[in-house]
Amino acid sequence: MIIFHPLSTGESSQELNKKKIINDPVYGFISIPYEIIFDLIEHPFFQRLRRIRQLGMTYLVYPGALHTRFHHAIGALYLTGKAIEILRGKGNEITDQEAEAVSIAILLHDIGHSPFSHALENSLVNGVTHEHFSSLFMEKLNEEFDGALTMAIRIFNGTYSKNFLHQLVSGQLDMDRLDYLKRDSFFTGVSEGVISSDRIIEMLDVHHDQLVVEAKGIYSIEKFIIARRLMYWQVYFHKTVLAAEQMLVKALQRAKELSMNGSDLFATPALQVFLKSRLTAADFARDKKNLETFASLDDYDIFTALKVWSSHPEPVLSTICRGLVDRRLYKCLLQQKPFESRMTDKLKKNAAAQFKVSEADADYFAFTGAIANNAYNPKEEKINILFKDKQVRDIADASDQLNISVLSGPVTKYFLCRHPLLQHE
Amino acid sequence: MIIFHPLSTGESSQELNKKKIINDPVYGFISIPYEIIFDLIEHPFFQRLRRIRQLGMTYLVYPGALHTRFHHAIGALYLTGKAIEILRGKGNEITDQEAEAVSIAILLHDIGHSPFSHALENSLVNGVTHEHFSSLFMEKLNEEFDGALTMAIRIFNGTYSKNFLHQLVSGQLDMDRLDYLKRDSFFTGVSEGVISSDRIIEMLDVHHDQLVVEAKGIYSIEKFIIARRLMYWQVYFHKTVLAAEQMLVKALQRAKELSMNGSDLFATPALQVFLKSRLTAADFARDKKNLETFASLDDYDIFTALKVWSSHPEPVLSTICRGLVDRRLYKCLLQQKPFESRMTDKLKKNAAAQFKVSEADADYFAFTGAIANNAYNPKEEKINILFKDKQVRDIADASDQLNISVLSGPVTKYFLCRHPLLQHE
Amino acid sequence: MIIFHPLSTGESSQELNKKKIINDPVYGFISIPYEIIFDLIEHPFFQRLRRIRQLGMTYLVYPGALHTRFHHAIGALYLTGKAIEILRGKGNEITDQEAEAVSIAILLHDIGHSPFSHALENSLVNGVTHEHFSSLFMEKLNEEFDGALTMAIRIFNGTYSKNFLHQLVSGQLDMDRLDYLKRDSFFTGVSEGVISSDRIIEMLDVHHDQLVVEAKGIYSIEKFIIARRLMYWQVYFHKTVLAAEQMLVKALQRAKELSMNGSDLFATPALQVFLKSRLTAADFARDKKNLETFASLDDYDIFTALKVWSSHPEPVLSTICRGLVDRRLYKCLLQQKPFESRMTDKLKKNAAAQFKVSEADADYFAFTGAIANNAYNPKEEKINILFKDKQVRDIADASDQLNISVLSGPVTKYFLCRHPLLQHE
């Protein structure tokens, strides 16, 4: 088998200069700052992110939410460039090599995401997180790029000497969050989530190797925390989005169940591997081929399968899939307390009777679960505010007005999803 | 096989009222004006448009251009509502039934689009246009909705008594164009394409059953014509977009060629039908099943196949597909005159030699073609300007400054595409 | 003296139709919904608002904040039109006459503002509030319009039978606030203040004659309350804005002091009246001429006087004025507790010594004060949330997450302003 690979000649590098600007409806023009960043973007691992939506099934509620992890990573790169400029302008040393490395780290911070990550982690790739895959991809790329990613990986892992660089990539105020809140807000059209990433970045500084925010930025931080919480409830945990994602989990679980029991389901070769075997972290570490297989999975494999399965003779699978394809979604209730088992038991019994399935399978038509969100969790890491007297205080203390202590407690909500035709009273 | 279909009960109609607002980053909130519009949106034929991008492969150049025909149709519906309001406000009679009918007509105007329409029309569904499919879908829906779409279909076809309603749906200034220019501009981030759809709609009126624009709107119309032309060259016919779309045509042609010759290619069941047979307009009219098959095709079927084919042992097919998946796109030249055959012949010879293929197959690696664009073609239909003295003149005459006659001639450009590694000198 | 007054002929009414659209960078096009609204806008009392900035001296900190009360009133009118449409769509009866009346009420709600209202109320027009002037202007207009404003005035005063109409004009969620937060945010460029007025209005309903918000709008309301609070501290009470406004108070107090003591200061005839006499509410009620005089005051009278006074031989007056004109503003400290008198006494002593003025006049160079803000004060009026079970709860109870009780307490801050050259340690 012959494949002609353009990058094997030097030709395309001639074109490099002309392609170094990317149009972004959110920020305008984004310039690619380094050759290696350009080469990483060109790499198939990164191009794959063009086919993985940032917000999974959310487009079923917010039809504009089709933006991809590709665009998000480029956006986070852009904000990182701004942050470097501001921090340097305030006298914090960031060498050129460090600037390049932190740019690489942010570009690749999400490279390990699978399509519909959370759903897949609960069905096909049990137990292996996207953070773990990101590390595997970075190691692989570091080999291909002859070690040029070493510092970036150390920054990403938090083992590089300057901790504040790590915080730019992963922390309470990292460029990841600043970009995704703004971008998700933009593409969903939920204007309440708009944050002033510009202003927050302008207020960043470094104090004792910690990323801090100047005191006059307190209001922007409060606003950021509130906006993030609102986006959680209005978008990320919207009950219809939740219903669609839970349906996806159920569909993939059912498909895997059927596959492992010997049924032959339509799937791309890559998806077949995940339907027919239980790969663990160890398997991905051991055999590079498994990582390549994972790298070829994207939204297309998953949704194409759902479409074909929606005509499958097995009724549980086809019912759920048809619902996703035609947007006949489960009904979802959200409440503060767990649902009483008396109620859920009855619902499952109804489901078994109505859909003529076993009690075990009734769980595909009615089920409960919990979701949690910390708008701000100072136990994990703080947002440090730097006052003029060089004192540093956590935003939870520094904010005299907003009751951050209330915000920062974990908020758990409980959901109950049921097939829309299921009798519930 | 049992499929539980929610709409068979009355329950979901209770939910109707809560879902009548759709978030749109372009216009804000869009309210669904009629029950039947809501039901049409819920229909699987329309939900399918959620999976067909408005701009096909354009996202490979403008990564934000992921918006779908679903969102565009909703947007055009919104503008139509505005136009109805304005026209009524100026004393033009539009009955409630007509308002509903024209809303249906604009909602469904693009329902017959296949994924990557232009590419597919040149490969898999030879000779059947998306307009033809739209008519077939509307007829089918009209049956399902017991004739409720009859007036809408007449408006769409131009056979309804009030011609200006047809012009709102299909004409030089229809709501389709006003929405797509604005929407494509928004999601690509090409701010030059922004048009003032608001202002143009404010200036609309009806004169002798023709849609006209008030004289003070001349500048906005000039701007609209210019913006449209710019969007053509900067987005729709961008040479890299062109390259990607031509590659897709070539890939599908090759796949069909192989399929018809007995090769077994990976494909969804629906795509298999199109790879293995040559369905004509007559076939779609004759057998409803063929239309159903067409209705289950979307971007997922096509791109998933490309992904799997990129590892196919047949090198022509896999080379093109790999190029699309990893974004190693053909190089494309655009010029005013046709390319000289001496040059293209030599290029094809080189291709045959370099890629070790027959001269016929060399056409997959180097080829030419033409594209044409009329920013404004008064021969087809005019943009009528209504002056205060009730005189009506075509914009090409009314505009004293802009040389519309130059703009309105068809602009043809010729392209030459070649594999990026092909020696060309 | 002959003045030719165009409206005495019918001619300009011919032009009416052409002028019924106003361009607004915030909302796009705004249509004027009623003839009487058009006529009120044309009236000199309303045209006067073109010369009164919404945010007084704020442009010295946010240079874009030049928008006027004229534009704000038109914007609030626009939002009121939207709200009427939504409320009617949910089955709440609003007659055409009521719709017109509430539109008039919102258009005129701020008509009594003087230039730099808060500063003037503390210097030239002691004790007469802008609400009082608004009532006087409305009564005067009602006479001129032969009683056509009667219902509007009752809605404005809260004496009309449908209380929810009054709440649209003046209440926790009135169209005034929705517009000014959005508009101030837009023109200052402080994106954190952006509120989703669209979404809030979409969620409005009426329950037992009270304006309520549907339960699913809770997050938007929380966001609105937060945004409002942030705008207070970031814009309205910005310490440099505060300094400029306090300087204006001081300049006008000094000018009045000098005038009352017989000095002759440059001023427009209208301003002279206010410098040389102490008009009370009774004076304005008694003599229509006084209201006319007030009606001819605007930003131009005040700032022109400051400019001329900045070269006045009296050093206290000229120093303060020169500072405002050349933007050499006082330094301002803000803190949670009152400043200790020991410190302020010392500062005033320094001022007396340094600027060679009496201890009484030292107060012009160093002084303290307090400002207070309630982001939400449920004691005044509640924001009622309507749940699906038709229960109504105050947002402070309904919001399970945000500690509204903290937000809703009054926040008082204390300021200390001093001349920038004043020795302070």
Add this chain to the structure above:
Amino acid sequence: MIIFHPLSTGESSQELNKKKIINDPVYGFISIPYEIIFDLIEHPFFQRLRRIRQLGMTYLVYPGALHTRFHHAIGALYLTGKAIEILRGKGNEITDQEAEAVSIAILLHDIGHSPFSHALENSLVNGVTHEHFSSLFMEKLNEEFDGALTMAIRIFNGTYSKNFLHQLVSGQLDMDRLDYLKRDSFFTGVSEGVISSDRIIEMLDVHHDQLVVEAKGIYSIEKFIIARRLMYWQVYFHKTVLAAEQMLVKALQRAKELSMNGSDLFATPALQVFLKSRLTAADFARDKKNLETFASLDDYDIFTALKVWSSHPEPVLSTICRGLVDRRLYKCLLQQKPFESRMTDKLKKNAAAQFKVSEADADYFAFTGAIANNAYNPKEEKINILFKDKQVRDIADASDQLNISVLSGPVTKYFLCRHPLLQHE
């Protein structure tokens, strides 16, 4: 007379760092790049621009158009910074000193504008242009800043060795135009005028010391030329704007006439000087005091006078002024050909009779004139397009589609203004 001048101590320099960001609704945050730029902005000459609107009387038609020359100058400074960065990135040498100098030059390019420049040049300051005043102010500032502006002045005058720096400040594509088109479009709300300043700047390069645009920027340039033309007819030469500005000219001419004839009119001291004497360019060069007097004139002096004069016993003056204050504007006709004298003579006769004035004074109530606009005038200076083969062609040749030759001819229109009550048939 004692005036306490803060900048005489070093104190405020401590504050410098905190004030180096300016909020701009158009671009977001603007950082002040150099200390001297900061000091120039702080200077009273520059602060004066806060009180001079960019678009004079345009706010009477577009109520948002209140933005000032201050904000525009800061915006042009911002774009210049971007351009420097892009040009340097393409290998064009710009030393740090040159970067600072060109920034100064653009900041001060409009410093000589009087309030309502065009009106004043035709009434009070006959024969002295704003360019001339700009030079005088720069010379004065250069003295105060000990020669630090010398290079900036040479760039401004076009006498510095690198011509392309001058072109950034003053040329077909200078940062002045790029900012004002975008800013005027933003604040008027006329979205058709939006240009992609970002994209144009990205495409700039230098070739043989000329500012050029890369070939792929052709469409953006065409769009820029079209947008500029549209802004002319839709905003700058809008017939109602024109009417207001002509009324201002007439009011000031009348006031000067009365003053020179011994009448005593209300005016600020600075305006009095211009009403009572005929200062020439020589007078401003000779006596620095005259420049200081000019420097203290702004929109406040002019509009305050109009307000007071609107109650003046002389009916011609008060009629025009009252019209401006209450927005009872003259009617204005625009056409391609000059108005026939038969018609205008008759109109003036009517005016004399109707308003009981002499035939000479009738000219205040009915008059004609001409305005001209070149969207693009290649005779003055070209917009050079740089092709890949290093050939340079003027946009008028390079653009194969748009008939630039039509656009580039001067477009003259003729206007006829008359008092709204004047009988005209």
